[in-house]
Amino acid sequence: MESYIDELDRSIFNFVEYEGYDDRYPSLSMQSFPPEFYDELRHASRRLFQIFYKAAKVFQMAPDNFARDMDMPENLIPYLHKSNALGLPTWLSRFDFVLDTSGGLRMVELNADTPCFLIESYYANEIAANFVGRDNPNKESREELRLFLKRMYNAVIASKYGKAQYENLLTNGGLPKEPFVFSCFHDYFEDYGTTQFLMKELKAACPNADTRFLSFYDLKIDDDGIPLEDGQHATALYRLHPMELLIDELTPDDEPLGEMFLDLYEDNKFALFNPPEAIILQNKSFMSLVYALYLTEQFYSKPDRDIIERYLTPSYFESDFSSLADGNYIQKEIWGREGRHIQVVQKQGDEAILQMEKLVDNYDDIVCRDSKKIMYQDFIKQKHFTHTVDGGTKEGFLTLSCFMLGDQASAVGCRFSPEEIAGTEAYYVPLVID
Template sequence: MEKTFMDDLDRNIFPYVEYPGYPFRYPTHLPLIVTRKQIEEVRQVSGALYGIFAKAVRRAMECSDSFMDDMEIPEKLRKYLHGGNAMKDLPTWISRFDYVIDEKTGAIHMVEINADTPCAEIEAYYANGVAARYFGKENPNAFEMNGLRSFLLDVYLRCCGHMSSRQLEEHPILFSCFHDYIEDMGTTRFLMNAMKEAVPDDVRRYILFESFYNLAVMEDGSLALPDGRTVSFLYRMHPMEILIEEKADQDGSSLGELMMEGYGAGRFHMMNPPESIIMQSKGFQALLYALMEDHAFFSEKEREIIRTYIPPCFFQRDFRPDEKSPSQWIRKPIWGREGRGIDIINEKGETLYRKEVEDPEDVVCRDSESSLVQQYIPQQKIVTKTDVGILEGYVTLSCFMLGDRPSAIYARFSEEKIAGNEAYWIPVLYEG
């Protein structure tokens, strides 16, 4: 096998270069070459959209249950969405905006936000730099690892900085996921190590990893390690809409609800906070367009940003296509993940394309009662090289947010119009 930049990737940091169950390696052989102007726009737009999204989250919190029903926010979670949090009440602390690139104009369009449990931090903050050194090009994320460390230091200080060494010994900082899912495990450990690198030396030993399989929820809602200590902070790589439904194997009691009772009582901090589920709901983008009808809510500048960068979106029940005006739309379940359940439909509601997902039952997501309908953006095609040869396909360009600050850039490549779990990671480098 020919040498590629993948040979330089540390598998201890990036353990899923060779992804279990896939005959090809996860990265492409060649990078995506971009201009500084493109990346500056992605970051600028992401910062503006975050402010708009945060504003809409505050309105959503004031809405009736019927509005939460539309967005399929689990009823059991709703009472925990109003308590605020240590990070200036930001509705999500680490998130990722995903964009597609218009085939005709080259314009970017934001199609999703991963606000609850975004992954790909390893690719963006570590591996992109390895690719840049190998290809001798500049890394758009060159200084973002320092930004990630600074952000996680701020998280530590705001959540646990007041605690003494003895208190941290008794109530450590926990990073957790199900350890047998290699991508979640890698991401969780990467962020844990980034926090360890950021905090004072004498704090590092109080930052721990433990699998979700080994945790217990106490009667008061505290989250306990196998040695009986309860945690002061939880980073979780487990979707909130699924976590709330978790039950004990022994008696079927609701561990998710009990754990959230502990969170609501202030027994531990959590990243991301539960209110991140509002943005995570696919219905949130339909909420944005519904709020556009209230001319007093968004400023004209905010309305222009929405119109320019977010394709029109509707709850399925509100979708009224114009059969006289040919168009294509994406229909996706409110809680779909990895492309599961997504169709491209025409103006009559007829299915033109259905996203095929291998082993769809293995995709961890909540069942949806309804769908979001979003205008389909035909995308630019690129050609790149992979382990299986030269492929033609599409790119999804993403921007991580650290709180309300735009950060690292990440991209996926897929032969499919709708990227799913078959997608490759493609490094993003500056031209020249």
């Protein structure tokens, strides 16, 4: 039976079929919500971003020991204070929410450093909604993405030349070609597809931009930055490679490649998208910092506190555990990804009794930094949903996402997992409007 999945362009959505999985990644069924739900999802994300931004300022002004206590890589700490072209700690990010048993949104993670799920939300959702003749909640989102990329591109160029010279160049014949390089490890299909998608969207937004793809395997540095085949150097680099891993990369001669790379960034040899300080918000215990500031009752305004109370899943540092009430909690490693090493524990006194551990099929394929610390969140009992995939109908749980373009809420997306803690087994589910 034909479905919207047959309409998806595999040259754009290159991971519809994924080796090792019986079912295709997209579900056959779709998820419908009223327009007010999508408005609330975007409103919650926009306000939470403002709240997180305030906490990021606290982090950046705090002594280095504060960052060490949050398991921030020691050699990364010096690079988290530089200003950037947009003046924001992350330029492209994604909030993830679950739905509690009453259908309320509860934010559980912020993907601030290297967010994926763009193709599903900005491209596939439109194909699916059009196929069944339903309204697409992301109808304006692709244009929003292009306008944002154009604004980001212009801000990077303006930052390179300075305001006066930039305006002079615009007035007198235009800007010189500035190579904007997009990079990932090209043999990881999802990263490659996402990187290519963003590069083409920037080109659509800025037809005169000099956009290029360079595999991370081929990325080099010299005294002037990132050299390219034609002798030029990259003006900016989009990197789909986690900063907490990049910082520890070594050259074949065991030199600290990551630190040398960031030294060049600090010397303004190129711009980075996302900037290094996105790692502050990516650090899972950052939610614990936000919640701790909320508990002080003095830091956030009443409207901010209301948003935190309503949407943010209560989150705690590892050192807070002994003071928590008995009950069930999610335990997460600070640098875990794709559900790896997530556990549900029951607190009884000072003991954490394992109730359930997230099992990940492709454990060895998930590349992430070893965590020295963990954090805790209240265990949210979730609302059940039913969806149809290639293998039949399944019952499970939803993760709702909202992309942030700078500080503006944009496309929404949905994943469906038969397990309460979503990981690599989750399916993409298109969203439509009731």
